[in-house]
Amino acid sequence: MFQPNNQISDHTKSLSIQDSTALMQVDEKETSLVMKDGMQNGGFAQAESIIYYTKKLQDDLQMMGMKIKQHEDNIKLLKSQRNKLDDSILDLQVILGKYHTSTASKIENEDHSHCKSEEETTKKILQREKSAAGILWQLKTRHGTQAAHLTLTKDVLGIVAMLGKVEDDNLSRLLSEYLGIDTMLSIVCKTYEGVKALETYDNEGCIKKSSGLHGLGASIGRTLEGRFQVICLDNLRPYAGEFVPDDPQRRLDLLKPRLPNGECPPGFLGYAVNMIHVDSTSLFCVTASGHGLRETLFYNLFFRLQIYKTRADMVPALPCISDGAISLDGGMIRSTGVFSLGNREDVDVRFPKLSVTSSLPETYLDSERQINELKWKKEKMQEDMKREQALLDNAKFNFDRKKQDFLKFLADSSSYATQHQFQAAAQSRVTSR
16 A cells, blocks of 8 residues: 655645744845945945855855755655555555445345434434434435535534444443433534534624524524534544454454453453444544544543443442443443433434444455545645645745845945946046046
C-alpha cells in the first residue's frame, strides 16, 4: 500500500512558522539616512552604503525566490503523491466491485431480518418528530447523499443508535437501556465546527430559531423542542491501548477482569465496547488524528462496561467491576456501588441487529480498510496542499513587495548619484576659478 511522505506535512508546519513573520522590508527612513550619510561623508561613503544595501536587497530577493521554489516543489510533490493515492484507491475499488458482482445472487437469497431491524430503528427515530435526531433523520431520508454536503450536516456522522449493530435483540435492548434514550438519539459530529453549525446564537446569547437545526425543523413544520445531545469526536479522549491482533473489527485489547485469586470471574462474556459491530467504513480514520468509532465514541460511552451471563455471576465479580456491568437476564450495575433494580425500561430506539453478510471475507474487509485509510491520507494531503498554496501566495506577495523596494532604492540611488556628480562638477568649476 502506498505510504505518503510524512516529512512534507512536518516541513509545511515549520515553513508556516517561518513565513508567518514577514521578511524584513526596506525602511524608507533607513534609505534616506543612507543618502544623508553620503552627503555628509562624501562620495566614497555614499558609494559604499549604496553597494551594501544593494547587495542586502539582492540577498533578500534571492532568499525569497528560493522559498517560492521550495513551496512550488512541495506542491508538485504533494500532487504526485495524491495522484498515486487516487490510483491505489481505484485499484482497490475494482477489487471490491468484482466481489460484489460475484456475490450479488447470494445476497439476494439471504434472510433480510437485519434490514427489518434497521428499518425499525429508523422508524422509531422518525416518530420523534420534534427531536433533533428525528429532524436530522428526516433530512437524510428525504435528500439522501445530498444532505451530506450541506453546511449544516456535512460534519455529522450520524446518530448513536445508527452507528453500531449488535448480534441479538436482547443485547441490543440491554445496551440501549444502559445508555438511555437521550444518548441513543445523540448526534455525532467529527469536529466542534460541526457542533457549532447545529445551533447558533444572537448577541444576547439566545438561540437563533431561523438557523441550524432549529431553522431546518421550522422549514419542514417541526419545531425543535427541549435540549438535545451532541457528541464531538475530536473532543473525546480516545482509547490509548492496543487492539486485538488480526481482528477485522479492531476490537480493543482490554485485560480481562481478575478476582483477588487471579481468576477471571465465572460468567464473564466480554466488554460492551467490543460487542458493538462497527461498519468497516467507520473502523479507521474517522477523526483528523486517525481514530475510528470504537476507540472514540463507543469507548467513551461504555468504557470498561462488563457483560455477564446472569445476575448471580455479577455478585462474586463485584470486586473487579469498575465501570459497571450488565447481565443478559437484566441485571445492571451503573458504577461501583450503584445498582439499577426493578423492571427493565423499554428503550424503543435500539441498535440494529447485525447482518449475516457482515461476516465478510477477511480479504474484502482488508481492502475496505485500506480504501478508508487511503481516503483519510488523501484528505490530510489536501489540507497540506492548501497550506502550502497559502504559504506560496504569501511568499510571492512578499517577493513582489521587496522587488518594488529594490527598484525604488536603485532609482533613488541613481538620482542621488547624478545629483552628487552635478554638485561635484559645479564645485570643481568654482575651485578652478
